[in-house]
Amino acid sequence: MAMIAVSLLFFAASLLFPGLGQPADSGRLEHLPIKVTVINDLTNEQISYSTTVVEEGVMFGALNQLQVDTNMKFNFKYSVHNSFGLYLESVNGLAGSDQDQTYWELLSEKAGVVTPLEAGIGCYQPERDETLILRFTTWAKK
Template sequence: MTRALLSAALLLLLLPGAPAQVSSQTSFTIVVSNSVTNAGNKTFSTFVSFRGILLGGMRRLQDKDSGFTFKYTEDDNYGPFLESVNGLAGCPNHRTYWELKVKKPDNKVILPDVGIGCYIPSAGDVVILNFNKY
């Protein structure tokens, strides 16, 4: 019997593995705000697959809702860099940029130490894309 178990274990180790498919989704909200002009906020709902990144939820939202658009560039060292949201772009001459903040379910607002390409939203997060000055 031990030999049979060892053979089965060895066979499992040799079989090509496939990533586990997780069907759960993580729903969260995106709020587009503007601290420069104090224009009204726009709120959107989206989701990512389990452990999916913010960028995926933003793409999904852009594909389904014409009221939300964004553009980013890919930096070789730091990954995706958010350039514009809903047609409003950051500008070095005006010292403006898009700031990423997250309001957690306990109402604490954090500034993630990663960007849209690495941040993994949690259920109930309110992701705030805030147009701001530096």
């Protein structure tokens, strides 16, 4: 429980002090251009945003930067899972639901090839000119 509290405090502090938690030489790290595309499979809506991520930075930082860049027109919420770390809960006010069998799928598009991410928002490191796709979708009943 103490680790969760410390993690949450660190993330809250990183939102207030953007450089917190970055490498000591982060001032020399390049800001890489990326895109974030939000797709809602249920309504066929799609919106794309441009932002940057610091070289060696993670998706969580890019999403936070995007909130700042868009003056909160893009926003997201997350939770901290005890075993798996940060979990994307909602994007632009739309949350996944166990009852409705909906969730946010994390994808990457590089050179026209779309693949599922093998890491979550707290670990995935975007690359220059990559498109991160946040797709609201459903899973099939078994």
